[in-house]
Amino acid sequence: MENVIEIKHLNKSYGTHEVLKDIDFNVKKGEVVCIIGSSGSGKSTLLRCINLLEKPSGGMILYNEENILDEKHDINKYRTKLGMVFQQFNLFNNHNVLSNCMVGQMEVLGRSKKEAEEVAMKYLKYVGMDQYINAKPKQLSGGQKQRVAIARALSMEPDVMLFDEPTSALDPEMVGEVLKVMKELAETGITMLVVTHEMGFAREVSDRVVFMNQGVIAEEGTPEQIFNNPTGERTREFLKRTL
């Protein structure tokens, strides 16, 4: 399988503090990759570098073999290929559920209102939020918000879905509904990159698990390798604490 995303020698530092150190990392088409690791290990930063919410300090990010850090590259067009789901949902507060899923399609992709509405409804139904199309974000629970956020990202019909700790801000009883949607999504064959603390999800759903520690990729492999036979000392310690 070809690589959708290829990351070479990626560095990111805030002042003298190095958050990412010389990361090499690839994501293949249709692959579901989970990134695990303790807080401050750089996993969220890596994800945010990929859609350029953080500007890398050095290295290369290739998307379908094009260097997206090149100044001439159209960042906004590139971002439409990546669907982002945030920890804090970040639904547009001024739009209702339906419109949250339509505004990007209409403004950025130039779709007609009718088309955008059809697409949005398709994905809202998919996440089970089609009954709430007129609700404002403040009227929804955390789990509902996150499902709408997933539908919003899917409405742009991206090639890759990025999840940045999508269940970390949820009450425990709402984690399940979001993970269920994500599992179903993983089965459709869409490329997914998930930063998560949900080890069960990572073990069950991912094709590959990446363990990050102190700004470097400490270990990566299939779920069986990482969870059953971790080789690194750090990985073992981390899993012992979290499982």
Added chain:
Amino acid sequence: MKKNRKYSIFTIILALSLFVGFGWNSSLISASNTGDKTTNNQEEDVFRVGMEAGYPPFNWTQMDKSNGAVPIDGTKEYAGGYDVEIAKIIAKSLGKKLVIVKTEWDGLVPALTSGKIDAIIAGMSPTKERKETIDFTDIYYKSNLIMVVKNGSKYENATSIKDFSGAKITAQLNTFHYNVIDQIKGVNKQIAMDNFTAMRVALQSGMIDGYVSERPEGVSASRANKDFVMVEFKDGFKTSEEDTAVSVGVAKNSPLTGKINEALAGVSEKDREKIMDDAITNQPGTGKTTILTIIKDNGPMFLRGAGMTLLISMTGTVLGFAIGLLVGLVRTIPTPSKRSKKVIKNIVNGLLAAYIEFFRGTPMIVQAMVIYYGSAIAFDIQMNRLAAAIFIVSINTGAYMSEIIRGGIVSVDKGQFEAAQAVGMNHFQTMKNVILPQVIRNILPATGNEFVINIKDTSVLNVISVTELFFQTKTVAGTNFNYFKSFFVACVLYFVMTFTVTRILRYIERKLDGPDNYIMMANQMQVEKIPSLEDK
């Protein structure tokens, strides 16, 4: 005569204009100071006369054309009085149509030098200072100084200025009235007051024992309000002719001077007395005045003033909001990575910051003078008063709103920007679709505040003779001499306007917020079958 004010405000305009860096040169000044230049700006067959229309019996405002009153330019009101009668005689002799331009006292000389009017006929004395800037014709009235005191006070029957030893006396600021108070031995001289309104209120409330004025004003005051008595002196103030005489002010070297003198020569001393007596008899507000009669007599005037106030403040707030939005938007553009673009952004930001600082840092009343009269004197631009008023309020509100909007943008959660960027929106798409709608909701209370402030602050525009509520009330009070009652009506009107506006905005806020809970309804909109993701 009345009002030997120095050109304090005029000087401020000059200084500020230079400070702001107006392209100033002497040829421009002399151009706008010559008579023929000014007449070029106006229709040739019109004689434009400036007066306060609020200084009875010389000039006042009334609602109808009774007793030979003349319509005031740009309003539905009429001006009457001694000055108006004299103006009619002059206009007739010039063979031109008389147009009365209602102008604040401080605005008269600037209006003349900037060519907005052809002559000042407003009870103005030909003093040395004024003669440096404008020319005067021959005298058309001469008067004596008197003292206005409270009815029933111990000064009621005074005959000499010596009787006022120990009394608290004041007069109008920057007039010779104030200077002559020093002639009273042992007087308790009070701080000068800005206008007759203030002095009459002070006298009524007992803050002062009397104020120095001139006979016609004294007659009017005592006739209009029983609380006031005029004291005429046997042994009075020593005055010079240039103080007690009244003549017509015209532009320097105006060809009008000679013609007006010819016209004035045709009015005998006896005619003048007759005209003045008629004026004193005809002046409005001599009956019993209650709040109800004030509303009945001047209702339309108050309402037009309130309407004007609302128009200016509303248009000003809306335009100011637009300016603020634009400036706020530009100032929050993320710093570009290209060097050349960075420099442009810094320059633009610098200019915008200068705009905000300048208009926030100077009083609106001074800006009004600089912009309205300054533009006429320096650039020969004749601005429409209403347009000038809206312009001034708009750029002022814009300066405040820019900062409010910038603060609003900064306070929106960072996640909203990121989510918009993540779906591929650029800065302007992000602002338009996500950030600004939230900013506008969040700054609605602050905007309402600006609107309310504007309703109140438009009152300072009376300095450029905009006929807003405060200006109209001053005119009403100036003719009926009932300050408390007249301004009470204005007070109520202002409150009704601001209160209504606040309520409406609060309603809009609630409407925008919507309920906190979502009541799920049967979804009528989407009944058609939606393909599932797997079908894709």
